Amino acid sequence: MKYAFGIDVGGTSVKLGLVSTDGELLDKWEIPTRTEDGGKNVLPDIASAVKAKIKEKGIEGDVIGAGIGLPGPVDEDGVIRKAVNLHWERTFNVAEELSELLDGMKVRAGNDANVAALGEFWQGAGKDYGDMVMVTLGTGVGGGIIHNGKIMAGVTGAGGEIGHLCIMPDEKIKCNCGNSGCLEQYASATGMVRLTKEELEASDEESELRHMEITAKNTWDAVKHGDALAIRVAEKFGFYLGWGLSIIAGVVNPEVFVLGGGVSKCGDILLPFVERHFEEHAFHACRDAKIVRATLGNNAGIMGAARLAVDD
């Protein structure tokens, strides 16, 4: 058996996985992300962890390479421009640096959202489809486009940055990115909280949401209980997301959209709200795209990173 390492770097911890080249996750563990001193320990720590695992498993000659997903824009050559969460301020080739630390092992690098998309495409919800767009609905909205089985990273590594598509140019509230009207201001967990608060303030209508903390999860739970106000919020959320997906469909015409991230954990109840508005706004030739939920959860990043190394 041949192996690849999948490495998913976050601001708090690094997830590592040992994956067979045919896509089985064999081992999984985490190390802390040491961001102090400009994050200079992050890559050496990863290299040590990988080397230790190779020794532990006695697989020296059988590792074909490693892939690494990073929280920042990474171009197709493996160059990262900046990774705020890792305290990295410089532009450098991550793949090359990690390869040197691993004594020349083949290393491929990508943006974390793109890499997660590749994981879902390889072994998750996108497995049975052709071109795919993954949409990660968390605090913000991330995305990744898979075309002909590969990540479409874009010329500056910002391909699939769909959370920052400006859909509402008249919006007054600023997005974290500095613009206004970005998709993630409406179609993320944060956006759902905002839409819920707006709906609660618009009337005195009774709702179970008046008696609890406002979170995306609580709103979806209220939708499941048939709460009328919560259902209106879900409808608005579905409008923004479905409309946004219709625009993406008109650009890249994928076969499937895979919805991942925390918000997607509410279950399949999410889908009809999104599908309705997608179908209403999509160009007829793009309207058959499927919308499904991700299946790999937190392992998508590890799996996609391993795939980067395997498929090269």
Added chain:
Amino acid sequence: MKYAFGIDVGGTSVKLGLVSTDGELLDKWEIPTRTEDGGKNVLPDIASAVKAKIKEKGIEGDVIGAGIGLPGPVDEDGVIRKAVNLHWERTFNVAEELSELLDGMKVRAGNDANVAALGEFWQGAGKDYGDMVMVTLGTGVGGGIIHNGKIMAGVTGAGGEIGHLCIMPDEKIKCNCGNSGCLEQYASATGMVRLTKEELEASDEESELRHMEITAKNTWDAVKHGDALAIRVAEKFGFYLGWGLSIIAGVVNPEVFVLGGGVSKCGDILLPFVERHFEEHAFHACRDAKIVRATLGNNAGIMGAARLAVDD
């Protein structure tokens, strides 16, 4: 020297070109598109024209293939679903049928807007760039995405159908496609006429446009003359187009946008109106994309079609 034929099929005429494999257009001619009888003569007429040219030039052994651009969605295998303008109602493999008529010559097929994009990428305004998006501003808005030097056709051949991105979901007027709020309702020649009429009706302000036929060309001419009302129209046109391009940039993150079609013939005066709004709405990592005008004019389709055959 080796040769390829580039064939650009329109509803009235078919443009044909003899192109060297290194990208020089050596000969160019047209034949009528006979759409009667369900358009059954279209491909045989093209095959006759190609065979006659091969004989005329005495290049029997030196033709590596032919490419054909068609007014309808064509998938990556060369299957067309429907081409209303050619009176074709059936789904069939155009590339295979034309190849048979040409005694087995290699034939590749694509959508006309995508093929024109490939032409500009190969020998026109996109020549010095990587990933490119072409936007054709005519009666409607067409588009084509070039990624890694190839057309991104999408799963149903509707990749780059950016004229039908729904940007204004509250629009009441219907687009030809059946939806409402499509980009081409604002950012085409037709859209410019509409914006001009709206601006004229909104006030009694004097403008040279009150004394002539309302066309996109006349409005751009008035902009060049410093007509205040026309400049406001151009600003609105620039808003819709620049904002629309910012959304596309957030999806595929190209290095350059190439603007072609009739509206782009107004000259470089178009560009600042578009750039301003593009930069305002684009995500920072995608904001460096260049916006330039097409250079091949009506030859883009021929050149791109020839490229389909050369690059394969």
